[in-house]
Amino acid sequence: MTSTPSILLNPGRVLAGAGSLSQLTELASYFQARRVLIITTKSVAALVDAPRRSLEAAGLSVTVIANTPPEPEVADVQAIEAQARAAGSFDLVVGIGGGSAMDVAKIMAVLLAHNMDLRDVLSKKVEITARGLPNIMVPTTSGTGAEATPNSIILVPEDELKIGIVSPRLLPDAVILDPLLTLSLPPDVTASTGMDALTHAIECYCSKKGNVFSDLYALEAIRLIALSIRLAVQDGSNIAARADMLMGAYWGGVCIATSSTTAVHALAYPLGGKYRMAHGLSNAILLPSVMAFNQVGCEVRFAAMARAMALPVGDLDDHAAAAAFVQALHQLNTDLGIPDNLKSLGIQASDLDGLVDGASKVTRLLDNNPRSMTRDDMRQIYAALI
Ligand SMILES: NC(=O)c1ccc[n+]([C@@H]2O[C@H](COP(=O)([O-])OP(=O)(O)OC[C@H]3O[C@@H](n4cnc5c(N)ncnc54)[C@H](O)[C@@H]3O)[C@@H](O)[C@H]2O)c1
Numbered sequence: 011m012t013s014t015p016s017i018l019l020n021p022g023r024v025l026a027g028a029g030s031l032s033q034l035t036e037l038a039s040y041f042q043a044r045r046v047l048i049i050t051t052k053s054v055a056a057l058v059d060a061p062r063r064s065l066e067a068a069g070l071s072v073t074v075i076a077n078t079p080p081e082p083e084v085a086d087v088q089a090i091e092a093q094a095r096a097a098g099s100f101d102l103v104v105g106i107g108g109g110s111a112m113d114v115a116k117i118m119a120v121l122l123a124h125n126m127d128l129r130d131v132l133s134k135k136v137e138i139t140a141r142g143l144p145n146i147m148v149p150t151t152s153g154t155g156a157e158a159t160p161n162s163i164i165l166v167p168e169d170e171l172k173i174g175i176v177s178p179r180l181l182p183d184a185v186i187l188d189p190l191l192t193l194s195l196p197p198d199v200t201a202s203t204g205m206d207a208l209t210h211a212i213e214c215y216c217s218k219k220g221n222v223f224s225d226l227y228a229l230e231a232i233r234l235i236a237l238s239i240r241l242a243v244q245d246g247s248n249i250a251a252r253a254d255m256l257m258g259a260y261w262g263g264v265c266i267a268t269s270s271t272t273a274v275h276a277l278a279y280p281l282g283g284k285y286r287m288a289h290g291l292s293n294a295i296l297l298p299s300v301m302a303f304n305q306v307g308c309e310v311r312f313a314a315m316a317r318a319m320a321l322p323v324g325d326l327d328d329h330a331a332a333a334a335f336v337q338a339l340h341q342l343n344t345d346l347g348i349p350d351n352l353k354s355l356g357i358q359a360s361d362l363d364g365l366v367d368g369a370s371k372v373t374r375l376l377d378n379n380p381r382s383m384t385r386d387d388m389r390q391i392y393a394a395l396i
């Protein structure tokens with residue numbers, strides 16, 4: 011057990027299980043809502059019809075904004091804010107979608123409640139000093155865990171950078187974890203977002219900010235995801251596997267809120283900001299290499315994660331079990347059809363300097379990596395993938 015002072019942040023109400031979205035209206039009435047803003051994305055807009063009808067049947071007014079793009083940028087959030095303001099005022103925000111839709115919904119709850127300007131928040135000119143409108147997050151990917159984190163991540167295209175707005179006041183008020191909403195997720199997105207969730211758990215478990223809470227939830231996330239990710243990718247209609255993935259991703263988000271991701275996410279940042287690579291995919295590709303780097307000094311924790319993954323390491327010492335853990339991450343990517351390099355995604359040797367510059371700026375995460383990582387180390391990790 012670690013004795014680092016720590017805090018467990020959990021959304022106030024968490025509903026889980028197949029069909030739990032049907033309880034949205036009850037939850038809205040708990041928040042005494044009359045005017046509901048639903049922020050979602052086109053690919054899941056059809057899933058919003060039933061809850062919308064149910065809310066309206068209960069006498070609530072509902073506005074649905076269904077055009078959140080993947081990996082939203084400043085202009086996208088501003089356009090959605092303009093649509094929301096034109097539609098009237100609200101007393102509840104519901105985000106239904108992957109991390110992209112939920113991140114927009116989370117920051118929208120603050121912008122609308124306090125008339126704040128997104129640019130001011132991103133540049134830290136103004137601080138988020140109070141919670142926004144009551145909000146409920148409903149994930150439809152099993153990845154970011156944004157439903158459990160105090161973060162909202164927005165792309166700033168002119169800086170080729172993603173900025174994480176981080177405030178405990180962004181932590182959602184309630185969450186609905188309904189695996190039925192994830193059945194339509196295509197295999198490649200299931201694989202990459204699932205590996206993102208696994209990365210959260212692994213990084214938070216080994217982070218310098220790791221603590222009694224992440225020690226508990228990370229191992230459970232790793233167990234669930236390792237058990238079910240292949241099944242969910244092979245057969246998207248497997249509800250039990252989908253439920254494991256959704257819970258695993260949620261626990262991963264809880265881990266981020268109490269601990270921190272580390273070098274995998276730091277090195278993934280410039281791939282998302284400059285090259286627009288999907289968040290889950292960039293993390294998945296980097297995970298085995300960064301873990302091979304981190305293995306030195308982390309053998310005991312790596313061995314514990316190998317056991318959580320149910321790898322056959324019972325007879326091995328910690329050093330050998332840690333090596334088996336890193337090998338298993340490579341194998342998992344192979345089994346899920348995730349590329350083992352960045353070259354096939356268009357990254358070239360001439361991009362190395364920019365990538366290292368971009369990653370080095372993410373000190374918020376790099377500082378928590380269990381093994382300190384120099385610019386040369388980063389260069390070597392990227393170069394080996396090109
Ligand atoms: N707030 C946080 O704590 C946090 C943490 C990590 C990443 N993020 C951010 O989250 C975003 C990525 O989120 P994501 O990985 O969940 O992907 P996403 O939300 O971008 O979704 C990926 C794609 O899948 C589609 N989709 C979503 N659910 C679907 C479903 N059930 N069926 C069919 N299609 C579906 C989306 O429309 C999109 O095209 C990035 O912007 C990233 O920076 C946020």
Ligand SMILES: [Fe+2]
Pocket residue numbers: 154206207210275289293
């Ligand atoms: Fe992530």
